[in-house]
Amino acid sequence: MTVPDAHVLDRIVKAYDIRGLVSDELTSELCRALGVAFGRFVSDQDGTLPDGATASREVVIAHDMRDSSPELSGAFAEGVTSTGVDVVMAGLGSTDMLYFASGSLDLPGAMFTASHNPATYNGIKTCLAGAVPISLETGLAWIRDTAKAVLAGDGPEPAAVPGTTTTRDVLSEYAELLNSLVDLSQIRPLHVVVDAGNGMAGYTVPAVLGELPLAIDELFFELDGSFPNHEANPLDPKNLVDLQSEVKRVGADIGLAFDGDADRCFVIDEQGEPVSPSAVTALVAARELAKHPGATVLHNLITSRAVPEIIAERGGTAVRTRVGHSFIKAEMARTGAVFGGEHSAHYYFADFWRADTGMLAAMHVLAALGGQDRPLSELGAEYERYAASGEINSTVTDVPSVLGKIHAWGDERGATFDELDGLTVTLPDGRWANVRPSNTEPLLRLNAEAPTAAELAALRDELLEIIRG
Numbered sequence: 001m002t003v004p005d006a007h008v009l010d011r012i013v014k015a016y017d018i019r020g021l022v023s024d025e026l027t028s029e030l031c032r033a034l035g036v037a038f039g040r041f042v043s044d045q046d047g048t049l050p051d052g053a054t055a056s057r058e059v060v061i062a063h064d065m066r067d068s069s070p071e072l073s074g075a076f077a078e079g080v081t082s083t084g085v086d087v088v089m090a091g092l093g094s095t096d097m098l099y100f101a102s103g104s105l106d107l108p109g110a111m112f113t114a115s116h117n118p119a120t121y122n123g124i125k126t127c128l129a130g131a132v133p134i135s136l137e138t139g140l141a142w143i144r145d146t147a148k149a150v151l152a153g154d155g156p157e158p159a160a161v162p163g164t165t166t167t168r169d170v171l172s173e174y175a176e177l178l179n180s181l182v183d184l185s186q187i188r189p190l191h192v193v194v195d196a197g198n199g200m201a202g203y204t205v206p207a208v209l210g211e212l213p214l215a216i217d218e219l220f221f222e223l224d225g226s227f228p229n230h231e232a233n234p235l236d237p238k239n240l241v242d243l244q245s246e247v248k249r250v251g252a253d254i255g256l257a258f259d260g261d262a263d264r265c266f267v268i269d270e271q272g273e274p275v276s277p278s279a280v281t282a283l284v285a286a287r288e289l290a291k292h293p294g295a296t297v298l299h300n301l302i303t304s305r306a307v308p309e310i311i312a313e314r315g316g317t318a319v320r321t322r323v324g325h326s327f328i329k330a331e332m333a334r335t336g337a338v339f340g341g342e343h344s345a346h347y348y349f350a351d352f353w354r355a356d357t358g359m360l361a362a363m364h365v366l367a368a369l370g371g372q373d374r375p376l377s378e379l380g381a382e383y384e385r386y387a388a389s390g391e392i393n394s395t396v397t398d399v400p401s402v403l404g405k406i407h408a409w410g411d412e413r414g415a416t417f418d419e420l421d422g423l424t425v426t427l428p429d430g431r432w433a434n435v436r437p438s439n440t441e442p443l444l445r446l447n448a449e450a451p452t453a454a455e456l457a458a459l460r461d462e463l464l465e466i467i468r469g
Contacts, residue, residue, distance in 0.1 A: 006148045012123075013144040015439060016135050016326050019114055019123030022068045026122050028075040030151070035079020037146035038126060039163070040156055042108040043085050047142040053128045056108050057163070058086040060101045062093035063112035064200050064261050066225030068122050073112040076124070077165060079150075084159030089167045092223075093174075094200040094262035096357035099131040100174045103353035106130060113200075113261040116233035119226045131353040135326045175207040181351055182363040184212045187370025191252040193217045193268075195243040197232030198224040201258035201359075208359055214366070217250060219243060232260035235344060235391075237274075244272040254369060254376050256362050264345040265358030267365055269376040275365075278304035279383035281341025282311070284364045286383075288339040289314040298331055298340030298348070300324075301421055302434055302447045306385035307341070322421040323436070329354045343391075343447065387456040389448040394467045396444045399437045405466050406435060431459045435467070 008030065012020030018034065020026040041047040044055035061077055063069035077087045090101050095111050102109035106129045114121035126134045126143075134140055149155045192214050196202035202221035209216060219242060220229045230239045234257040247255040247268050255268030267275040278299075285297045285307070296317045299307045308318035321331045321340070325348070328340045332354045340348040347361035348354055369376050396402050403423050410417060410425040418424050422436030422445075433448035444467055450456035 006151070009144050009148055013136070013140055016133060016140075016324065017123055017125045018140075019117065019121060021120055022072075022122050026068075026072065028071055030147070031072045031075040031124075032079040033147040033150035033155070034124065034143065035076035036082055036150045036155055037079075037143040038076070038108075038110060039080040039083030039085040040146060041139055041143050042128070043083065045083070046156070047139060047146070049128070050132075050138040053132065056129055057084070058088065058107050060088040060090055060098070060105055060107045060109045060168075061112070062090040062098040062101065062109070064094075064225070065092065065198070065203070065223035066112075066114065066119065066122055069112045069225070072122055073110075076110060076112070081163035081165060082158045083156070084161060084163050086163040087165045089165060090170050091167065092200070092203055093171070094204050094359070095125060096263045096352075096355060096359060097170060097174045097204060098125070099127065099353060099355035099357070100177060101168075101170045102127050102129060102131045103355065104170070104173065104177070111261070115261045115263070116231065116235070116259040118231065131355040133326045133329055171204070171207050174204070178208050178357075178360055178363060181349075181360060182367050184209075184214075184363060184367055184370065187213060187367060188373070189213045189215065190254060190366060190370050191215045191217070191250065192366070193219060193243060193246050193250065193252045193255045194221075195219040195234075195240075195246075195255065195257040196221045196262075197234070197239070197258060197260060198222055198227050198229060199232040199258060199260035199262055201262040204262055204359060205258075208363075213370075217246065217252065219246060227260075232258070234259055234264070234266040240266065240268065240274065243268055248272040254366070258358055263356055263358050265362045266345055267362070267376075269380055271377050273377065275376065275380040276304065276384060276388065277341065277343050277345040278307055278388070279380050280345070280361060280365060281347065282307050282383040283368055283380070284341065284347060284361055285311050285316065285339055286314050287364055287368060289316040292338045296335045296337040298328055298335070298337045300328065300342045301424060302343040302391075303341060304384075304386055304388060304449060305430075305432070306383060309385070310383060320420070325356055386449045386451055387453040389446065389456060389460050392446045392460070392464065393438075393443045394446065394464065395442055396437075396467060397442055399442075399444060402444060402467055403435065406463065409462070409466060427459075429455075431455055433459060433463055435463070
């Protein structure tokens with residue numbers, strides 16, 4: 001039985017983006033309806049734009065290398081122009097390239113990508129002018145409901161004069177901006193292995209890094225949305241194995257792994273060992289604070305305790321936030337922060353419209369490494385102070401009961417608690433753990449940290465026994 005279109009929209013419109021199975025959920029017809037709704041929203045014909053946002057009669061659209069992306073983005077563009085709003089088609093691009101286009105052109109934008117999801121998926125990330133994210137609370141719910149009306153035949157009438165469609169290549173402008181933000185021209189020569197995972201980094205890395213003093217070995221640079229080599233999800237350790245092996249085989253100084261839409265970057269040292277996103281956050285924070293003494297830097301609550309310690313030691317103000325790009329970007333705007341980092345390797349820069357860009361973070365790491373003579377393993381060790389578990393997922397049907405048991409466990413040990421995002425338990429000996437329910441699945445996500453690996457193992461095992469019963 002075919003699921004009604006309205007029910008499909010309820011399922012695939014998430015808190016911060018739209019994501020679903022191609023053909024079964026995300027179709028050309030549905031994308032055309034979403035385009036109509038997006039065009040109406042950004043031109044503020046019926047929807048109410050968030051405070052500070054201005055109406056626009058033009059939007060910019062880009063897409064990744066998935067086979068379905070050109071068709072779906074084209075259908076979306078047809079929907080937008082039917083409302084009288086013009087479209088700038090930027091073509092192939094990474095998500096942070098779309099953010100660049102939105103920021104530099106001062107236009108609302110839509111990026112067609114499912115990021116690190118398997119090939120059977122696609123999705124849409126939307127933003128207002130200046131790369132300001134749109135969430136359910138700030139417009140996605142209205143766009144969803146208007147698209148439902150369009151599919152039911154009750155949508156707005158087409159504009160008397162449809163919008164126009166033009167094309168614009170922004171890759172070279174994007175590369176020029178990034179190279180103006182981090183100067184790599186004077187670093188020592190570095191041997192770099194880059195794993196693009198058959199994703200959009202295979203398109204952007206040559207443009208951004210190709211003229212620099214870097215010898216780049218390319219892994220899986222062919223754009224292929226079927227991901228024939230491994231999933232483009234470097235958060236999963238199994239997808240780093242090829243890069244780790246190649247770094248050691250060729251004796252490279254550093255390895256970089258990007259996800260499918262190239263907005264996240266993971267770093268491997270010369271020994272083939274991962275440099276944690278928390279260490280990268282601390283390293284980039286130190287560099288930004290050198291440029292902006294006393295500035296504010298954000299970190300989400302799952303990053304290592306070393307991050308706020310290093311921010312304070314470098315004279316900055318650390319602000320702890322919830323997990324998620326909408327929270328980070330809103331808090332950056334509120335506090336005037338120069339930089340923000342997450343445990344998931346999303347890195348946000350004030351001089352990049354507060355948007356996340358894995359490429360710019362990678363360039364900061366290359367600049368730090370190439371600006372001194374030590375290997376990355378030694379440089380990175382300055383920013384790694386504690387043992388961390390990484391994210392461990394467990395299927396849980398009664399989340400409140402499990403959280404209550406963890407709270408009781410912590411009470412017995414004199415712990416302190418906070419509920420900024422899930423439940424964070426901090427023990428008197430400095431060990432801490434955060435347990436967060438998934439927004440979309442019956443999962444609890446555990447992240448824990450301790451001064452030593454042995455102390456971490458004990459903490460992890462005790463909490464998993466409670467969580468898994």
